Amino acid sequence: MLQIDLWKRVLIWAVCAFGLLMALPNAFYERVEAHNDATAALELGYSGNGLEEQAAMWPNWMPSSLVNLGLDLRGGAHLLAEVQVEDVYEARIKSMWPEVRDLLREERGTIGTIRLQPSDVDELRIKVSQPENIGRAEELVRGLARPVASLAAAGASDIVVDTDGGELVITLSEAEKLATDERTVQQALEIIRRRIDEVGTREPTIQRQGADRILIQVPGIGSAAELKEIIGTTAQLTFSPVIGRGSNPDANPGVGNEILPSLDEEGVYYTIESAPVVTGEELVDAQPSFDQNNRPAVSFRFNPTGARKFGNYTAENIGSPFAIVLDGEVVSAPVIQAHISGGSGIITGRFSVEESTNLAVLLRAGALPAGLEFLEERTIGPELGQDSIEAGRIACIVAFVGVLVFMFLSYGTFGLFANIALIINVGLIFGLLSMIGATLTLPGIAGIVLTIGMAVDANVLVFERIREELQSAKGPARAIDLGYEKALSAILDANITTFITAAILFAVGSGPVRGFAITLGLGIMTSVFTAIFVTRLIVVIWFERRRPKTIEV
Known part of the structure; x- marks a missing residue:
């Protein structure tokens, strides 16, 4: 009943x-929000500015979870970015040259000398001095091919090796390009999310749209320009051998090299090898710090693979300069004084404390694998x-x-x-x-x-x-x-x-x-x-x- x-x-x-x-x-949204922000700041070690009073605006024993307000209710910034996946093809092809060079030099008695030739950005052309034995060179380079890391391209190789007269032509296979596109967009999406999370924004919307576009909506941020400043810097860090130093940016650097400006010294340009020794992808940590002269700097630490490569290079090149390159500019070019085996180091330059902190955030979040082109940007005011x-x-x-x-x-x-x-x-x-x-x-x-x-x-x-x-x-x-x-x-x-x-x-x-x-x-x-x-x-x-x-x- x-x-x-x-x-x-x-x-x-x-x-x-x-x-x-x-x-x-x-029902007490603004009060609870101020309490939550103040409590988070106090937990991070900040004090003053009325934080204690704001934290006391809501009892700690009461629930303090709020419904987050979206972009259309709170105001904020909206961006639609397109990932320039073609940039990755060029970087990938460039990075293959040292490995191919070392492999073919071991067969110098069979194939003769080799020379890197000018080529399109998505291919590698290598001239062999004994073209009648180019088949052997082709066979050796094909041995460097690896399976494409994608279930959709099972059994396919990542590179295609052809001959053109007396030259070897190395390009990425179509299967590898598709896999690279997918990997690049996903990596860019995750890095953008980490960078935005680092600055403490509230409930951002970051999602993929189509094949190579990313939608970014961040409530509560001042403007689309501010959001672009957070995520737009690629923070590509590389450590490259220095070939020379000069003042002419239009000089011929030679095949396989490039000329980059100095960040600190106006009018100074460095000629460096295009293929880096270590990249920022092998960083596991970066923190703001100070150098021996108490100037703002950034300390960093490599993963085991990066530490080994960095240690081997420094052991073999004591007395030679090497360039620390950030986003196409040489931050510094110190001379290697001794073997650096710990896999850690420090980046010095004319940084302010804020700049060193921001750089550490960007490096810690990871380098964007490719550039972003912003197709749409919009700022929604709080009113x-x-x-x-x-x-x-x-x-x-x-x-x-x-x-x-x-x-x-x-x-x-x-x-x-x-x-x-x-x-x-x-x-x-x-x-x-x-x-x-x-x-x-x-x-x-x-x-x-x-x-x-x-x-x-x-x-x-x-x-x-x-x-x-x-x-x-x-x-x-x-x-x-x-x-x-x-x-x-x-x-x-x-x-x-x-x-x-x-x-x-x-x-x-x-x-x-x-x-x-x-x-x-x-x-x-x-x-x-x-x-x-x-x-x-x-x-x-x-x-x-x-x-x-x-x-x-």
Whole structure:
């Protein structure tokens, strides 16, 4: 009959109380946000500037998780960047030259001398002095080929070796280019995410669009230019042998070499080998520090592979200069004084403390594998975001009040019970959004408004069922019991199909669509819970106290 066990009642009210408690910080958004920021700063060792007072604005024993506001509600920056994957082909081909050179020099007696020839950026041309034995050179270089690291190109090699007269021509295979494109975009996406996370921005949206584009949306940041400054620097660090030093940037560097300007010395240019000894990809850590003269610098540490290559080079070239190159400029060109075996070192230059800190962040996050071309940039001011919040709030209030009035006029006392459950339902939605750290956007607000309208559907089904049972001359208790029992299948069918739709939208959608899907999906779960359990519990408690002979629904 119409009864609910005590443990079920306690559990239902406990779930409601917990959900509303988690939603409570959102009612004091600015205060809790200031508390969270101040607490995070204090944990990092900062003090002063009123941080202690801001941290005390909200009790530490209370939940402090907030629903993050998206770009359209908070204001911020929007960028659409295209990854220049062709840059990677050139770097990959250049890096092969030292390995190919050392291999062919060992067969000098068979194939003669070799010389690197001018070529396109995506190929390597090597002239052999004994062209009649070029087949042997081709065979040796083909031995350097490796399988393409991609399931879609199983069995394919990463390079193609051909001959053109007395020259070897080495290019990347099409399978390797496709795998490189995929790898480059994924790596760029992760590095952008790490760089933005390093500066402590709140809930950025960073996702891939199409084959080689990345969408970046960061709420709360000042402008698109500021965002570009954070992610636009490639921070490509290399350690390369120095061939010479001069003042003419237009001099002929020779094949396999390049001329780069000095960062500190105006009018000074270094000729260095294009193929570096070690790259920034082999860095595992970079931290701001100070040199022996107490000037800002950046200390770094290589992984085992980089440490071995760095150690071998320094052991074999004591007394020779080597260049530390950052983004196409020579930061410094020290002379190797001794064998450096620890795999660590320090970058000195004319840095300020802020510049050394930013450089360490960029190096620690990793070098972008390729350049970015920004196709679209947009700054959304906080005023526009505030207007969106007000519009969304008005929409929610109008929908909420409309539903409350309709339910009360249609179902009287039972409509009032449904309204209480609806208020709890909205609180539970915000509690869940806070718990999972979801980002609320304008489409997300639309999902909440839709949920408010859908939340009473289950109650309408139940109440109409109770009306039908009352017309069959059944008692009030039995009519209520059968009403919930017979409406359950229809409630579950309607909400499960809608939840599947929300899941599909979340899986295949992006950005705003996902925001809508999250709030819709969570709203469906809370709606079913409040309709089946909360409303029924309220009705049971009312019936046990009043024991009415007849009821009006």
